[in-house]
Amino acid sequence: MKLDKCLKIALNMVMHSPLRSWLTIVGIVIGVASVIAIVSLGNGLQNQVNSQLSSLNANLVTLSPGFERGQGGGFGRFGGGPGGFGGAASTAVATLGKNDVRALQSISEISLINTQISGRTNVSFGGESGNLQVSGVDPKTWSQITSSKVGQGRFLEPSDKGVVVIGYSLASGFFKSPITLGKDISIEGKSFKVIGITSDTGRFDRSITMPIDDAYGVLGSTKTRDDYDNIQVVLKDGTDIDAAVAKITAVLMSSRNVKTQDFTVSSTKDLQQSVSSVTSSLTLFLTAIAAVSLLVGAVGIANSMFTSVLEKTKEIGIMKAVGAKNRDIMTIFLFNAGLIGLVGGLLGVVLGTIASSFISSLLTGSGISLPGIGGRGGGSVTLVSVDILIGVLAISVFVGLLSGVIPAYQASKLKPVDALRYE
Amino acid sequence: MEKTHPTDKPIVVLKDVWKTYSMGEVKVHALKNVSLEIRHGDFVAIVGPSGSGKSTMMNLVGCLDTPTKGTVFLESRDITKMSESDLASLRGKTIGFIFQQYNLIQNMSAFENVLLPLELQEFDDYSAEKRAAELLKLVGLGDRMGSRPTQLSGGQQQRVSIARSLAANPEVVLADEPTGALDSVTGREVLETLHRLWKTEGKTIILVTHDMNLARYAQRFIELKDGEVVRVEKNRDVQKVDYRLPEKQQGIG
Numbered sequence: 001m002k003l004d005k006c007l008k009i010a011l012n013m014v015m016h017s018p019l020r021s022w023l024t025i026v027g028i029v030i031g032v033a034s035v036i037a038i039v040s041l042g043n044g045l046q047n048q049v050n051s052q053l054s055s056l057n058a059n060l061v062t063l064s065p066g067f068e069r070g071q072g073g074g075f076g077r078f079g080g081g082p083g084g085f086g087g088a089a090s091t092a093v094a095t096l097g098k099n100d101v102r103a104l105q106s107i108s109e110i111s112l113i114n115t116q117i118s119g120r121t122n123v124s125f126g127g128e129s130g131n132l133q134v135s136g137v138d139p140k141t142w143s144q145i146t147s148s149k150v151g152q153g154r155f156l157e158p159s160d161k162g163v164v165v166i167g168y169s170l171a172s173g174f175f176k177s178p179i180t181l182g183k184d185i186s187i188e189g190k191s192f193k194v195i196g197i198t199s200d201t202g203r204f205d206r207s208i209t210m211p212i213d214d215a216y217g218v219l220g221s222t223k224t225r226d227d228y229d230n231i232q233v234v235l236k237d238g239t240d241i242d243a244a245v246a247k248i249t250a251v252l253m254s255s256r257n258v259k260t261q262d263f264t265v266s267s268t269k270d271l272q273q274s275v276s277s278v279t280s281s282l283t284l285f286l287t288a289i290a291a292v293s294l295l296v297g298a299v300g301i302a303n304s305m306f307t308s309v310l311e312k313t314k315e316i317g318i319m320k321a322v323g324a325k326n327r328d329i330m331t332i333f334l335f336n337a338g339l340i341g342l343v344g345g346l347l348g349v350v351l352g353t354i355a356s357s358f359i360s361s362l363l364t365g366s367g368i369s370l371p372g373i374g375g376r377g378g379g380s381v382t383l384v385s386v387d388i389l390i391g392v393l394a395i396s397v398f399v400g401l402l403s404g405v406i407p408a409y410q411a412s413k414l415k416p417v418d419a420l421r422y423e
Numbered sequence: 424m425e426k427t428h429p430t431d432k433p434i435v436v437l438k439d440v441w442k443t444y445s446m447g448e449v450k451v452h453a454l455k456n457v458s459l460e461i462r463h464g465d466f467v468a469i470v471g472p473s474g475s476g477k478s479t480m481m482n483l484v485g486c487l488d489t490p491t492k493g494t495v496f497l498e499s500r501d502i503t504k505m506s507e508s509d510l511a512s513l514r515g516k517t518i519g520f521i522f523q524q525y526n527l528i529q530n531m532s533a534f535e536n537v538l539l540p541l542e543l544q545e546f547d548d549y550s551a552e553k554r555a556a557e558l559l560k561l562v563g564l565g566d567r568m569g570s571r572p573t574q575l576s577g578g579q580q581q582r583v584s585i586a587r588s589l590a591a592n593p594e595v596v597l598a599d600e601p602t603g604a605l606d607s608v609t610g611r612e613v614l615e616t617l618h619r620l621w622k623t624e625g626k627t628i629i630l631v632t633h634d635m636n637l638a639r640y641a642q643r644f645i646e647l648k649d650g651e652v653v654r655v656e657k658n659r660d661v662q663k664v665d666y667r668l669p670e671k672q673q674g675i676g
Contacts, residue, residue: 001542001543001545002542002545005542005543012530012531013530015530016530314526315528315529317526318526318527318528319528319539319543320487320511321485321487321514321520321526322515322519322520322539322540322543322587322590322591323511323512323514323515323516323540323543323544323591324511324515324543325507325508325511325512325543326507326508326511327508328543415487415488416487416488417482417487417488420487420522
């Protein structure tokens with residue numbers, strides 16, 4: 001029998017058991033839609049993280065005390081510290097200090113060096129107070145290294161003392177009354193004048209940045225003067241980053257006179273790679289969970305096909321009596337299952353796309369702002385791409401066919417005489 | 424137009440055929456060492472009371488089943504040695520079935536039911552559709568082509584099934600109690616149609632029935648009892664059939 005005729009009969013079968021067909025299709029729709037929603041969410045997340053990472057200076061290399069295999073921890077150490085967490089989390093006893101800065105100054109590939117400390121402390125404004133992250137930076141270089149942009153006022157200058165630059169989110173939303181330029185905020189009882197506010201990038205930014213000398217004053221209980229939580233260096237344009245990282249490591253090893261490395265050197269490039277591997281494995285993990293529902297849908301197709309084979313046993317016998325070959329019967333039932341996969345897949349693609357834009361508007365609209373996700377003006381949180389839609393649709397048809405294989409084989413193997421006798 | 428009956432060439436041959444069903448420990452011999460030969464152009468009635476092995480015989484003659492022992496030849500080919508797909512194809516080309524319960528596919532229209540064997544034999548669309556329409560007109564259902572079996576009377580359904588049995592222009596028409604579910608007038612019409620197919624089209628007709636009145640139309644009886652052939656006999660008094668039929672029913676095949 002020609003394939004188009006098999007398809008016609010399969011279509012006829014689907015159309016004539018509408019309730020069962022639709023219920024089976026719903027199973028696939030849910031599976032496909034959840035896979036698409038999750039994958040698009042994952043892709044959106046990856047996209048946002050990547051776009052934020054790409055705003056970082058590619059020539060930036062960060063040194064932190066203690067040797068951590070793999071990558072050097074918290075986001076906050078990069079991009080000039082705003083919103084950071086991590087900081088001096090290392091358990092190592094080793095510290096970074098002035099000698100290390102001096103050693104770094106001898107390396108010709110380095111153009112800028114910023115020393116940095118950070119910690120949480122008590123901040124009050126207008127009668128309210130909160131525990132916030134405060135970073136102390138080198139006012140001479142920080143403004144050239146940070147990825148933040150000035151929204152209002154200015155960034156730190158070499159002669160600054162007793163002043164802070166704060167994040168947009170802190171300025172506009174943390175305390176009841178917004179903090180504006182020129183106002184004083186109190187940190188650990190000391191008064192600091194706000195000279196700059198970062199621009200609203202859609203990112204969550206409650207950073208407080210001040211000259212490092214002032215920071216030792218407010219974070220004094222936990223920090224030793226002239227010890228740094230990390231040192232950021234910017235390499236000259238066109239430098240081979242991996243070679244420079246190796247050189248920095250070698251120079252510091254010899255200047256610190258240690259045999260085993262007790263500090264970590266990580267470049268933005270390393271960070272980008274590791275973050276994107278984290279987000280892709282996260283996406284993969286979530287997709288695997290969503291795929292479970294697609295699997296359940298597949299079991300639904302198989303179940304429905306077995307029922308259909310039972311129900312159609314007599315018709316299979318009739319078709320065989322009038323000349324249908326095993327192969328014809330097999331093809332008809334496979335087409336039947338494939339059609340369910342196809343229709344389920346198509347509807348799932350539509351529903352998944354709608355769900356994904358719904359999730360996106362839910363996350364951005366309700367002001368849920370996780371670091372890296374959503375936030376005002378952050379654009380779409382989800383990303384539906386055509387290849388995902390086509391891919392998932394193909395998978396859905398394939399899954400349909402696959403779950404139809406055993407029932408179709410069973411149907412094709414029925415002996416005409418037995419099938420005809422079936423009531 | 425009339426053809427010589429029968430020719431000497433056998434079309435279906437059963438040789439020393441046994442069919443045994445196992446029911447738990449008990450083995451039931453539905454057919455015991457049966458041999459018979461049906462030739463081109465025969466009109467044979469296979470008769471016998473219920474439980475005599477008629478249905479088993481019909482399944483074997485129709486190549487829907489294979490024997491436990493012995494051989495069945497269809498067009499000189501041993502069906503026990505044929506692949507499933509070759510047998511299906513040969514069966515589809517050679518034998519048209521008419522069943523007691525019509526066995527039409529419920530979700531297909533009369534037209535689609537008649538079209539099915541043609542599609543299975545991969546006729547081209549144009550000639551298949553033309554032939555299916557012609558056959559339905561021939562059995563007087565030209566105006567009911569789009570009707571589903573549930574919208575047709577028993578007699579009409581049986582006519583669709585006759586049209587379907589003739590679709591692929593088979594050599595043999597195998598009718599299993601074709602009038603069993605019909606009233607006597609409609610039943611007689613069906614029998615007369617079969618008779619005409621034999622007489623004017625030269626089809627080989629195999630009629631399986633328990634009713635000796637129907638068997639009178641046949642040219643030969645094969646009587647079964649307890650799984651054995653007890654009588655093979657020429658019918659000396661073939662039922663006379665009046666061929667002055669309406670114009671539209673002339674020339675089936």
